[in-house]
Amino acid sequence: MRRTVPVIIVAGFLGSGKTSLLNHLLRDPQGARIGVVVNDFGTINVDALSVAGQVDSTVSLGNGCLCCAVDASGLDDLLAQLARPSSDIDVIVIEASGLADPRVMVRLLLNSTNPRLSYGGLVEVVDAAEFEATRQRHPEIDQHLRFADLVLLNKTDRVAEDERDRLLGLVRELAGGRPVLPTAHGRVDPALLFDREAVRQRRETVRQLSFDDLLAEDRCHEHLHAAYQSVAFTADEPVDPRALMRFLDDRPAGVYRMKGQLHFAVPGHEQKFTLHTVGAFVRFHRSRWARGEPRRTQLVVIGSGLDADRVRAGLGACLGVPDAADEHSMLDVLKHTRS
Numbered sequence: 001m002r003r004t005v006p007v008i009i010v011a012g013f014l015g016s017g018k019t020s021l022l023n024h025l026l027r028d029p030q031g032a033r034i035g036v037v038v039n040d041f042g043t044i045n046v047d048a049l050s051v052a053g054q055v056d057s058t059v060s061l062g063n064g065c066l067c068c069a070v071d072a073s074g075l076d077d078l079l080a081q082l083a084r085p086s087s088d089i090d091v092i093v094i095e096a097s098g099l100a101d102p103r104v105m106v107r108l109l110l111n112s113t114n115p116r117l118s119y120g121g122l123v124e125v126v127d128a129a130e131f132e133a134t135r136q137r138h139p140e141i142d143q144h145l146r147f148a149d150l151v152l153l154n155k156t157d158r159v160a161e162d163e164r165d166r167l168l169g170l171v172r173e174l175a176g177g178r179p180v181l182p183t184a185h186g187r188v189d190p191a192l193l194f195d196r197e198a199v200r201q202r203r204e205t206v207r208q209l210s211f212d213d214l215l216a217e218d219r220c221h222e223h224l225h226a227a228y229q230s231v232a233f234t235a236d237e238p239v240d241p242r243a244l245m246r247f248l249d250d251r252p253a254g255v256y257r258m259k260g261q262l263h264f265a266v267p268g269h270e271q272k273f274t275l276h277t278v279g280a281f282v283r284f285h286r287s288r289w290a291r292g293e294p295r296r297t298q299l300v301v302i303g304s305g306l307d308a309d310r311v312r313a314g315l316g317a318c319l320g321v322p323d324a325a326d327e328h329s330m331l332d333v334l335k336h337t338r339s
Ligand SMILES: Nc1nc2c(ncn2[C@@H]2O[C@H](COP(=O)(O)OP(=O)(O)OP(=O)(O)O)[C@@H](O)[C@H]2O)c(=O)[nH]1
Pocket: 012, 013, 014, 015, 016, 017, 018, 019, 020, 021, 043, 097, 098, 154, 155, 156, 157, 158, 183, 184, 185, 186
């Protein structure tokens, strides 16, 4: 299966903490090589990073906000440059300028015809301390929240605990089921944003992680792990494709990413379907089962504020075989499938 490079867009109003998030990811990328697109390198910690050998490819845009500065082909060219095989990049992060409308960029990305790129999600960073004031000045923030795939309620260190909980409730309500994660200084576990396991597997062929590396990684990320949940689901019984698509259309609150493999027992479609979702974006890849590989569905659902029982019950309700007379049961799945 061809490897694609996920492109994550980080948006948010001025000063909300986008650069802090980017610096956090770059400082501790957990083995991933990160390509970066920013408007201005002013506050990006480039020196520390090049010392650590982690800034692999960077593209700086001159002035102006990204959504105004580039049209679809402009952004495509930029990303193609970063995603070319020789750059060996695992993930690309675009920091949108504080004024950019993230919807324009998401549309540009989803319309990209570059087969090396995949949609990695829109992360909206919100300043907890300034939330009410920002909302008064920019009522459109409510729309941005509903459009994001993941909302980070940042600067929670600047508000008291009860205020933090109140804001978390308010932002969750405004975000209409999108996952909302409280953070300080943009410190989010990179595993929430991209598939760290896939990166590790790819990198392990280059360098075996030592036991000490693994321990160090766990120590650093214990507190960050706690902030989000992942729910595993396994079933030997096949999945009904229509029921699964209904589940994906109406995901339980808090789901950010889903990944794993599916077994549909629909004649002509018994192959392995690998699922990858970010926010509302859904993609399947179809491949053969390996010799002797059990035909089994295995999914991991990742998010914040997840009700694990609800997620498992929802997926459990998708098990079954479609009616034999239903010739089009795979149609919706196939619409989202790249072979
Ligand atoms: N106390 C506190 N300060 C933060 C936090 N996150 C960011 N800051 C500070 O807030 C200021 C703005 O943060 P940035 O990460 O530059 O925000 P930005 O969204 O990239 O800002 P623009 O590029 O201007 O849109 C900086 O001085 C940061 O150090 C946080 O969680 N807590």
